[in-house]
Amino acid sequence: MKKFLIAGNWKMNKLTSEAGAFAEELKAKNFTNAEEVAILVPFTQLAEVGSKLAGSGIGFGAQNVHFEKSGAFTGEISVPMLQEIGVDYCIVGHSERREYFGETDLTVNKKLKALLEAGITPILCVGESLEVREGKGEQTFVANQVFADFEGIPRNMATKVVIAYEPIWAIGTGKTATPEQAEEMCAFIRGVFGGMYDNEAADEILILYGGSMKPSNAADLLAKPDINGGLIGGASLKVDDFSAIVDAAAQLK
């Protein structure tokens, strides 16, 4: 049976009080596929969300982390700090962090290694800009991200990573990749990963699509064979919209 992960990336939204209420409402939905659902929230909301979701099966996590365990890195949060809160997931290399906060494939690679060592599942974001796609360079661009981001990561660790293909031109723009475009790139990424490791590893790894996924387009995207779920921004901020996407995945089981 196809495995899914429906993950909400709240980005820099909600106060802790709102996050707690959201988590309670989400838990009350009693999803049959709760184990395939997660929300990625700002650091300040992690403890509250974690305690509210306890026993629900729904996962939770952070949107970024530093790769060093401790030290003079003012303003940063380490993997042991996330571990202490009990997070399941952490986003790495989101295009917004690559664009506005100087994230590079080198720092992404270090973060993946630090999280994997600690048993926290990284959700690694890759994806091309509009300019790159218009120049037909999207496959080369994304393949190079995958090569660099997985550099030196052994197979048994690599298959634990969740990859999210997020074309930058589809993020927050309302412009979704068509199911065919999304499937084409997710299948391509699976092939690249299979080339780096092997075919069984490629079958095992979860590859999500992200970029203006919403209740109206989720079922068509999720039905594609190489798309194992979604990383959802805007539509993850409302319990009903997010739940509709979770239900769309449940119906495809």
Ligand code: 13P
């Ligand atoms: P939107 O769903 O708002 O387009 O955001 C996608 C995203 O960046 C998720 O990480």
